[in-house]
Amino acid sequence: MARGVRLSVGCARKAASAGFFVLVLNCGLAWSGAAGRSTMPVRVWQDSMTIPTSEEGLPDPNPPFDFFNAGRFLNYPYTLRHNLVDRRIPRKWRTLNLENEYLKCTVLPDLGGHLYTCIDKINGASMFYANPSIKFARIAYRGMWAALGAEFNFPVSHNWMTVSPVDFATSREPDGGASVWVGNIDRAYGMQWRVQLTLRPGRANLEQKTTLYNRSDTRHRFYWWTNAGVQVWDDSRILYAMEFTAAHGFADIDTWPVNSAGVDQSIVGNHKYGPVSRFSYGSREPYMAVYHPRTDSGIVHYSSPVDLPAKKIWSWGSDEDGLDWRTALSDNNSAYVEIQAGLFRDQETYGFLDPQETRSFTEYWIPIRGLGGVSRANPDGVINLSRHSQGAETVAIEAVLNVTRKLPNTSVRVLSGTQEVASTRASLSPRETFRKTFSLPASATYTIEIRDQTGKVLLRHTEGKYDFVSRDKVQTGQQPPRKYPADNRGADDFLAVGIDQESNGELIVALKTYQQGLERFPNSIALNQAAGRLEVIVNQYDLAAQHLSKALAWVNSDHETAYYLGLALAAQGDVQGARTRWEFAQQSGSYHAPAMMRLAALEAGSGNRFPALKMIEEVVSHRPELVRAGGIEVALLRATERKAEATQRLAFWKRQDPTSSFLRYEGIRLGQSDPGLMAHLAADPERILEIATDYLRFGLYEDALDVLSRQYPSGAEVIAEPGAVHPGSYPLIAYYRGFCRYALGKDGSRDFAAASSMPTSYVFPNRAESFAVLHRAIEVNPNDAPAHFLLGSLYLSGGMPKQALQEWETARGIKPAIPTLHRNMGYTMLKSGEPPEQAIEIFREGVQYDPRNVDLYLGREEAMEKAGRPASERARALQEFPELQTAPAVLIFRLVRLLSDAGDFDEAERQLVDRFFPREEGGANVRDIYIRLKLKRAESIAAQGQCPSALDIVRHLGEPVASLSFTSKGLDPSISSAASKQAVAEIQAICR
Numbered sequence: 001m002a003r004g005v006r007l008s009v010g011c012a013r014k015a016a017s018a019g020f021f022v023l024v025l026n027c028g029l030a031w032s033g034a035a036g037r038s039t040m041p042v043r044v045w046q047d048s049m050t051i052p053t054s055e056e057g058l059p060d061p062n063p064p065f066d067f068f069n070a071g072r073f074l075n076y077p078y079t080l081r082h083n084l085v086d087r088r089i090p091r092k093w094r095t096l097n098l099e100n101e102y103l104k105c106t107v108l109p110d111l112g113g114h115l116y117t118c119i120d121k122i123n124g125a126s127m128f129y130a131n132p133s134i135k136f137a138r139i140a141y142r143g144m145w146a147a148l149g150a151e152f153n154f155p156v157s158h159n160w161m162t163v164s165p166v167d168f169a170t171s172r173e174p175d176g177g178a179s180v181w182v183g184n185i186d187r188a189y190g191m192q193w194r195v196q197l198t199l200r201p202g203r204a205n206l207e208q209k210t211t212l213y214n215r216s217d218t219r220h221r222f223y224w225w226t227n228a229g230v231q232v233w234d235d236s237r238i239l240y241a242m243e244f245t246a247a248h249g250f251a252d253i254d255t256w257p258v259n260s261a262g263v264d265q266s267i268v269g270n271h272k273y274g275p276v277s278r279f280s281y282g283s284r285e286p287y288m289a290v291y292h293p294r295t296d297s298g299i300v301h302y303s304s305p306v307d308l309p310a311k312k313i314w315s316w317g318s319d320e321d322g323l324d325w326r327t328a329l330s331d332n333n334s335a336y337v338e339i340q341a342g343l344f345r346d347q348e349t350y351g352f353l354d355p356q357e358t359r360s361f362t363e364y365w366i367p368i369r370g371l372g373g374v375s376r377a378n379p380d381g382v383i384n385l386s387r388h389s390q391g392a393e394t395v396a397i398e399a400v401l402n403v404t405r406k407l408p409n410t411s412v413r414v415l416s417g418t419q420e421v422a423s424t425r426a427s428l429s430p431r432e433t434f435r436k437t438f439s440l441p442a443s444a445t446y447t448i449e450i451r452d453q454t455g456k457v458l459l460r461h462t463e464g465k466y467d468f469v470s471r472d473k474v475q476t477g478q479q480p481p482r483k484y485p486a487d488n489r490g491a492d493d494f495l496a497v498g499i500d501q502e503s504n505g506e507l508i509v510a511l512k513t514y515q516q517g518l519e520r521f522p523n524s525i526a527l528n529q530a531a532g533r534l535e536v537i538v539n540q541y542d543l544a545a546q547h548l549s550k551a552l553a554w555v556n557s558d559h560e561t562a563y564y565l566g567l568a569l570a571a572q573g574d575v576q577g578a579r580t581r582w583e584f585a586q587q588s589g590s591y592h593a594p595a596m597m598r599l600a601a602l603e604a605g606s607g608n609r610f611p612a613l614k615m616i617e618e619v620v621s622h623r624p625e626l627v628r629a630g631g632i633e634v635a636l637l638r639a640t641e642r643k644a645e646a647t648q649r650l651a652f653w654k655r656q657d658p659t660s661s662f663l664r665y666e667g668i669r670l671g672q673s674d675p676g677l678m679a680h681l682a683a684d685p686e687r688i689l690e691i692a693t694d695y696l697r698f699g700l701y702e703d704a705l706d707v708l709s710r711q712y713p714s715g716a717e718v719i720a721e722p723g724a725v726h727p728g729s730y731p732l733i734a735y736y737r738g739f740c741r742y743a744l745g746k747d748g749s750r751d752f753a754a755a756s757s758m759p760t761s762y763v764f765p766n767r768a769e770s771f772a773v774l775h776r777a778i779e780v781n782p783n784d785a786p787a788h789f790l791l792g793s794l795y796l797s798g799g800m801p802k803q804a805l806q807e808w809e810t811a812r813g814i815k816p817a818i819p820t821l822h823r824n825m826g827y828t829m830l831k832s833g834e835p836p837e838q839a840i841e842i843f844r845e846g847v848q849y850d851p852r853n854v855d856l857y858l859g860r861e862e863a864m865e866k867a868g869r870p871a872s873e874r875a876r877a878l879q880e881f882p883e884l885q886t887a888p889a890v891l892i893f894r895l896v897r898l899l900s901d902a903g904d905f906d907e908a909e910r911q912l913v914d915r916f917f918p919r920e921e922g923g924a925n926v927r928d929i930y931i932r933l934k935l936k937r938a939e940s941i942a943a944q945g946q947c948p949s950a951l952d953i954v955r956h957l958g959e960p961v962a963s964l965s966f967t968s969k970g971l972d973p974s975i976s977s978a979a980s981k982q983a984v985a986e987i988q989a990i991c992r
Contacts, residue, residue: 041201043099044170044178049106052331053091053134056144057083059723062820062855063764065796066508068827072922073141074505076797077187077764078160079723081144082888084136086916088331091134094719096168096180098197102204102430103367105180107197108149109168110719112161113182115150115197115228118206120297120367122431127206127299127367129229129336136163137328138920147229147329147336150365152182154193154212155222156505157347160186164721165683169658176201183659187686187766190216191353192627193224194657204404204430205379206365211657214353215628217567217594218537221350221503225342226308226363230290230299232337234269237293238313239374241285241466244474245278245313249348253281253476260476268337271317279346280311282469287377288313288339289368300366300377303341307361310345314338324970328919350503355563355594358625370433371400376461380404385448385461395442397422401434401450401459409453412436416444491521498530507538508799518547525554533564536571538798539768544568552581559588563595571768575602593619597629605699609640612698627653631662632698638670639700646670662691665707682712683720685730692736693769701743708737723762731755731763731786732770738780739773752777756784761819765794785815793824801832822846823855830859836866847880854891857881861894871901889917893924896933905937913963926966931957931974935983939990947991954984 059079066074095116096107105118117130131148139145140158153159166184173179183194191214198207212224238257245256256278257266264270265278280288284305291298315337316322326333341363344351353359364379373384381403388396397414407428414422422438440446447462484497494517501510514531521527532547548565552558566581579602586595596619604612613636620629630653637646647670654663664677681687688707695704712718712727727733734755738748755777765774771794777787792807808825811818826842843860850856861874875898881887887895892911899908909930917926934953942950957975960967974980 041100042173042176042178042199043097044172044180045097046170047095047097048092049095049108050090050092051132051134052088053093054136054146055085055087055089056081056136056722057085059083059142059762061761062823062853063793065793065824065827066506067796067799067801068831070509072504074188075142075160077766078142079762079764081142081163081722082138082890083722084138084144084918086918088133088135093134096170096182098178098180098199098206100177100199100201100203103199103206105197105199105206107168107180107182109182110165111146111148111163112159113152113166113168113184113195114148114162116148118365118367120204120369122204122367123295123297123369125295125297125367125369127230127365129231129334131229131330131334131336133331135329135331136918137325138918138923150226150228152193152195152210153223153225153227155186155189155191155220155224155350155353157223157225157227160188165719167659167661167680171655171658173198173200177203181657181659183657185215185690189214189220189222191220191222194659202405204367204402207379208363208365210361210363211625212353212359213625213627214355214357217355217598218564219352219354219533220537221505222353223342223344223347223350224308224359225312225340225347226301227314227338227340228299228301228365229336229338232268232290232315232335233292233294234267234318235293236268236337237291237373238266238268238337238339239289239291239298240266240280240283240311240313241287242280242283242311243468243471244281244283244476246281246346246479247279248277248346250346250479251481252478253474254278255476265313268315268335269318271315271322272319273317274319275317275322276313276315278313281345282474283311284309284467287374287382288341289374289377289382290337290339291368291371291373293372296372297367297369298371298374299339300368300374300382301339301341301363302366302377302379303361303363308341308343308363310342312338312340312342312347314340319973320970321973325919352503354590356597356623356626356629357590360625366402366404368402370435371402376459378459380458381450383448383450383459383461385446385463387446387463389442390439393442394439397438397440397446397448399434399436399438399448401428402430403428403434403458404430406430407452407458410458411449411451411453411455413449413451414438414440415447415449416440421446489517489520491517491524491527493517494521495524495526495530498534502534507534510534511538511540511799523554525551529558529561532561532568536564536567539571539771539794540798540800541568541571545572559585559591563588563591566595566598570598570602578602593623593626593629597632600632601697601699604636605697607699609636609699612636613640625656627657627660627663628694630656631660631666631694634663634666635669635695635698635700635703638666639703643670661687662694665691669703669706678710679713679717679719681707682714682718682727684724685727685733688712688727688733689736689767692740693767696736696740696743696769701740705737705740705744708733708740725762729758731758731760731790732765732773734758735770735773735777735787735790739776742776749780752780752784752787756781756786758786759819760786760789763790764797765790766797770794783814785811785818788814789818789821796824796828801828804828805832816845817849819850820853820855822850823853823859826859826863827855830863830866836863839863840867851882854881854888858891858894861898871898872904875899875902875904884911885915889915889924889926893926893929896929900933900936903940905933905940908933909964912966914965917966925974927971927974928977930964930967931971931977931980932983935980935987938987939983942987942990950987951991954987 059081064075098105106116108114108116117126119126128149134146136144140162144163161184169181171179177200179196179198181196185192194211196209242256246253254260258264286304287302288311289300316325368382371384375385376383384400386398390396410428412424445463450459498510498513511534517527528547528551532544535544545568552561562581563585566578570578582595582599585591596615600612600615616633634646634650664674691707692704734751738751741748774787774791788807788811792804796804822842826839829839840863843856846856861877864874878895896908896911938950938953958971
């Protein structure tokens, strides 16, 4: 279909709403003045929608420190959301809605800002997969994920907030259009994504403008992928203009649409051999599409290759495992594919955003109908061009066209080379599919050209002509792997490995790599720079200052090194040294803005607000997209009694980013009304700290104290993710409040005392500013156990286990009952190479205070394994978990393995009876666990000479067991796995 081949579809348009359900919106409030006015045809409003939704328990209380985690999901300072309940209940979700004469779109701000649906009002079809139930599974970074609509992935895939409430807003556009905005500032890196979804008057397409912004002081890894689910049926066609695809990690290159196995992967019904996950390769074509013969409709995505050059197709497939995922993710067993657009060639490739760097790009979503296929697309229209033989010398060239706006007196021309051979004129409308057949000589290759009444070319396509890389430049098959030498590495090897690890988010591992390189190559400028920069990022400032000073001494013209050295020196209290480095760094185009912002903060922090304001104004005059600097500009204008200018500039910056909580709070400080802001801030206390830290940095302690001291609402108006702590019970809010009072020369001891009395559950500090805050609290009260505990967590978040253990040991001596304290200490000992017996005792002690913390049992068992304890003893340690029947799957799977290793097969199988085991992409599958257990039993009794019984187990592996619901279907992939086949072969060998 990339070549414009026509699909064979029925002439009658089928009900495009097949498989879709009616959404009932209630209590809607349209934009004031928009309803019923022809001058304002685009409506935008907030409403609600009730959708059956999976129940979810509280998140894991244990902080997921990167120091403990060698896997692909690095989540600190977020909670892990693994507590899925196998039950759906009706749940009301807030919606943000856009509607013009052609499209009606719905966004769910409390589910990561997903673009849930966009209905083509001409035929009633939804462009996106509007799953009629929100059914969670463990797929995302933190666990919970749902298949629905379009998902926005930054800085990682299925990102930390993919099913959590995000920032949102609506706006009117000068042309009469309207926008819905969604975005988020992540806690891990302090970077922001922001999506503006816009409907224009008279336009049958949805415009998506995305801005990525590194608001932080340091560089961080990132990628972007727009991931849109589209409901499909077996005859749905995936129409990507490409001849080759690449696998994940660029492991292989294959042909498209027919792959090397002879399977046409453009037909969804052919996805019978497992998931399809392929990236476009060797194509600069800007569109991708899915077309449904069933409904004679589809969707097109367009983005210029200078915006989003990468494309991916994903399908679960329709083999047994794929069908099981349909059950796991929907209640109606509906199928969908994901059409994805990104910045980099695959999802193993990350870039780095430098401090105050931004990226912006635009995409379009276009509904199509009656085309039969897609040959070319852009925001103005979509065409399918096909030829049909009419005899030996004549062909019928058929052009079928959808346009996205009314186009009177449009010219449709057919060219052979540069010569016009046929033409017609027509007035085109999105409501009608234009169709025209031209009888022409078969010997020529034809071009179709669409021009508006002014003569402007809107769309042009030549048969079979696409912007592909030459076939002779593509080597299909397995690609050479990228390998770094394991031994005898040079300085460049250490640098390359460390950068790769950084790009994968493994900061602690990368730092160790750089430091190992420096042990061998202490005078490597590049390694000193890389190590020092990363040490700043993870708050190890003393080491950073050493490495960066050394690098800058050798290359004293390096602005980046000077900038990061300034950050390290400032953290050490060397303000003058930091100022000198930033004054030099600001000469660089790349580091001008971040260095000037830090210099302005020094001035404002010293009480010199006018010079600070001047610096900020200079920055934003050249970089009007820097919204964080814009917020500070408004705050400093207000603080210097220039309120009229502050109000004017606030209006400007809100047009850039109406989702900004800082800007909204500045509006309140300037006397404006914002009824929803307090509930929004109450939903996540880290939003409050984000505002407060900006004020603190610029010496605006009164403003910081104001936002930290408010009485925030609670109840139904506060929409928060599970486990979110109310600001009034969040100790870091109170600690920061006390810190501000001391900075203002007041007594903050009551705030510190209040913080010390609050629970620390789900409080995972990672902000650099928290070092000073917690140290001040401990200085005031050395026996503040929660302050010591939180400071220990802050140290370990930066890969400093020695300092973390010191703080936690102090907390343990004061208040040993702090939840997760012993778990944190035990795992830190294990991962630091301490004797496992010490960790065993710490875990054992922790059970006295935190008996339902599953990690205490898992950690103790892991330590026992390192200590050489037998499987039976380790199994008994896990069986001490209270209410074992409700234990999470991770503990049950580990217990089943240990019982199996100990030969207690009956007890192992009993642990699997009458339980719900949620699906986890890439994780343990209960069916694999079960088949492994059965084969282990068969192998054991075969070794005892009971071959008939052993072979009987093998013969009946796939039979369902009534008390094990998961055996009713889906066992074949587990039985046919390589590991199972090998185990069966070994059993058969024993029994020959």
